[in-house]
Amino acid sequence: MADLAKLQTTCVQVRRDIVRMVHAVSSGHPGGSLGCTEFLVALYQEVMNHNPKNFSMDGIGEDLFFLSNGHISPVFYSVLARSGYFPVDELKTFRKINSRLQGHPTTHDNLPGVRIASGSLGQGMSVAIGAALAKKLNKDNSIVYSLHGDGELQEGQIWEAVLYAAANKVDNFIATIDYNGRQIDGNVEDVLSLGNLKAKFEAFGWEVIETEEGNNMTAVLEGLANAKTFIGKGKPIVNIMKTEMGAGVDFMMGTHKWHGSAPNDEQLQKALDQLVGNEADY
Amino acid sequence: MMKKYTYTEKKDTRSGFGAGLQHLGKTNPNVVALCADLIGSLKMDAFKAENPDRFFQVGIAEANMIGLAAGLTIGGKIPFTGTFANFSTGRVYDQIRQSVAYSGKNVKICASHAGLTLGEDGATHQILEDIGLMKMLPHMCVINPCDYNQTKAATIAIADHHGPVYLRFGRPTVPNFTPADQKFEIGKAIMLNEGTDVTIIATGHLVWKAIEAGEQLAEQGISAEIINIHTIKPLDDDAILKSVTKTKCVVTAEEHQMNGGLGDSVAQLLSRRLPTPQEFVAVNDSFGESGTPDQLMTKYGLDTINIIEAVNSVMKRK
Numbered sequence: 001m002a003d004l005a006k007l008q009t010t011c012v013q014v015r016r017d018i019v020r021m022v023h024a025v026s027s028g029h030p031g032g033s034l035g036c037t038e039f040l041v042a043l044y045q046e047v048m049n050h051n052p053k054n055f056s057m058d059g060i061g062e063d064l065f066f067l068s069n070g071h072i073s074p075v076f077y078s079v080l081a082r083s084g085y086f087p088v089d090e091l092k093t094f095r096k097i098n099s100r101l102q103g104h105p106t107t108h109d110n111l112p113g114v115r116i117a118s119g120s121l122g123q124g125m126s127v128a129i130g131a132a133l134a135k136k137l138n139k140d141n142s143i144v145y146s147l148h149g150d151g152e153l154q155e156g157q158i159w160e161a162v163l164y165a166a167a168n169k170v171d172n173f174i175a176t177i178d179y180n181g182r183q184i185d186g187n188v189e190d191v192l193s194l195g196n197l198k199a200k201f202e203a204f205g206w207e208v209i210e211t212e213e214g215n216n217m218t219a220v221l222e223g224l225a226n227a228k229t230f231i232g233k234g235k236p237i238v239n240i241m242k243t244e245m246g247a248g249v250d251f252m253m254g255t256h257k258w259h260g261s262a263p264n265d266e267q268l269q270k271a272l273d274q275l276v277g278n279e280a281d282y
Numbered sequence: 283m284m285k286k287y288t289y290t291e292k293k294d295t296r297s298g299f300g301a302g303l304q305h306l307g308k309t310n311p312n313v314v315a316l317c318a319d320l321i322g323s324l325k326m327d328a329f330k331a332e333n334p335d336r337f338f339q340v341g342i343a344e345a346n347m348i349g350l351a352a353g354l355t356i357g358g359k360i361p362f363t364g365t366f367a368n369f370s371t372g373r374v375y376d377q378i379r380q381s382v383a384y385s386g387k388n389v390k391i392c393a394s395h396a397g398l399t400l401g402e403d404g405a406t407h408q409i410l411e412d413i414g415l416m417k418m419l420p421h422m423c424v425i426n427p428c429d430y431n432q433t434k435a436a437t438i439a440i441a442d443h444h445g446p447v448y449l450r451f452g453r454p455t456v457p458n459f460t461p462a463d464q465k466f467e468i469g470k471a472i473m474l475n476e477g478t479d480v481t482i483i484a485t486g487h488l489v490w491k492a493i494e495a496g497e498q499l500a501e502q503g504i505s506a507e508i509i510n511i512h513t514i515k516p517l518d519d520d521a522i523l524k525s526v527t528k529t530k531c532v533v534t535a536e537e538h539q540m541n542g543g544l545g546d547s548v549a550q551l552l553s554r555r556l557p558t559p560q561e562f563v564a565v566n567d568s569f570g571e572s573g574t575p576d577q578l579m580t581k582y583g584l585d586t587i588n589i590i591e592a593v594n595s596v597m598k599r600k
């Protein structure tokens with residue numbers, strides 16, 4: 001059974017990390033990071049079977065996660081560090097010169113926990129499917145997870161991957177969509193509408209799970225548990241997860257403005273005042 | 283004596299693009315613009331606000347954007363596409379190759395955040411191969427202006443050039459020293475300083491650093507001829523040959539990989555027509571990383587001091 005209180009406390013700490021990391025370098029992407037906090041904490045601290053202390057690229061016998069929307073690296077790095085992949089203290093090097101914590105995740109500097117570079121959008125689903133195919137070849141029953149932005153779904157390569165996964169019954173794979181309705185230039189609906197996303201995935205032959213409250217830990221855990229029940233049933237699985245960009249910091253919510261801008265000193269303090277936890281800052 | 287260059291303001295070249303595009307919106311009804319979810323970063327807001335019918339937000343779908351642009355030329359439109367340099371080139375290379383270059387379409391591919399000076403976003407976004415990719419395509423014109431005024435002038439000029447163009451600019455603010463009324467002539471190098479000991483050929487953000495290097499070299503008694511090559515293709519062969527005939531050695535400087543950049547083009551010209559010692563100030567077979575623009579230019583050897591060192595070593599090889 002999940003220790004809900006513990007997971008929620010970790011979420012508060014991860015949110016503190018996110019705003020402090022982007023503030024320190026006046027750059028980076030807090031909005032999507034804050035919105036995906038529950039998901040990544042749930043995945044790394046409850047759902048996935050993985051081995052943080054002994055990271056290996058091949059991850060044989062482990063569940064794997066691929067971050068396709070690489071700009072939300074702050075939440076990824078914080079959760080990796082707080083799950084034991086590398087020292088929490090290293091978060092202070094984020095986006096600075098000579099750091100392993102690049103603006104967008106990379107394997108170039110051997111940061112434990114990262115298995116592919118991302119940042120240029122739309123490429124991660126293909127990679128995740130490739131890794132899922134390798135698992136099948138290896139007779140490894142573990143699960144491959146991925147995360148994608150909703151704006152990211154406008155990339156054509158995503159739909160090549162979606163077509164492929166269904167046609168080839170890649171059923172050891174759960175893709176999650178950060179369905180926050182926002183992207184850089186505004187609302188996804190206005191920039192380039194995705195139409196009926198659920199119907200699109202269904203038409204492509206996917207099993208569709210909907211998580212209505214992506215910033216509610218219980219709902220996120222239920223969504224993932226539900227998704228896992230469809231593993232091995234002949235279809236790829238997508239978890240369309242509604243989130244709030246900027247979740248947890250009131251002035252960052254309800255707008256796309258915090259997609260890629262960092263808080264100033266005063267805004268940071270205001271954010272931290274709303275994120276009171278009992279774990280330690282890096 | 284080195285000619286004195288001054289500036290009153292540092293400005294970003296992408297804002298020069300935005301201003302040029304806005305001007306075209308008022309003066310050329312055939313100009314249309316497309317953007318892939320980066321309107322603010324590309325400074326296309328003004329064109330969009332003033333010409334809503336001629337602006338197309340395509341979403342995060344660069345391949346589709348290039349295809350749409352190619353199609354818009356059929357019927358006489360002059361499309362300007364806007365996204366980061368990486369997503370303007372590598373991401374859509376075959377779309378550009380087939381639908382634009384090979385099909386001879388009048389598309390202007392406008393690319394911001396080129397090179398290391400994009401800064402903290404890191405290597406995934408810092409393309410250092412775009413000049414090479416684009417100049418290899420037959421009949422593609424490749425332009426990399428040096429400051430705000432020159433980028434604005436280049437943006438306006440390419441609308442009157444019939445054929446595909448790659449226009450490369452960047453994110454940071456740099457000294458804006460080009461006279462606002464200087465005419466932009468595609469393929470015509472700009473002589474910044476006449477000298478006798480060495481020719482420094484620079485493009486983009488390295489042009490100002492070449493000027494700084496020239497000033498310091500003058501203090502050491504070295505007379506540097508400095509050429510601003512804003513058009514990498516077609517290259518101004520005559521200007522380069524004329525200068526190198528006089529100075530007998532050359533340094534090229536660019537915010538790009540050594541492989542495939544301006545230096546390559548110059549070396550190819552000289553090896554055929556006038557073999558000459560050359561040194562390259564460029565990124566040496568490496569990806570970039572996160573950091574501030576200044577830190578990165580230092581770490582990857584693209585600073586004023588690197589130009590000076592290259593001059594000192596190339597002069598020994600004369």
Ligand SMILES: Cc1ncc(C[n+]2csc(CCOP(=O)(O)OP(=O)(O)O)c2C)c(N)n1
Binds near residue numbers: 032033069152318
């Ligand atoms: C191929 C590509 N094109 C453009 C960009 C620039 N970019 C970075 S994030 C982003 C918006 C992404 O929207 P979404 O996936 O919804 O993420 P969110 O804003 O919700 O975090 C864009 C256009 C990119 N990184 N990659």
Ligand SMILES: [Mg+2]
Binds near residue numbers: 150151180
């Ligand atoms: Mg989004």
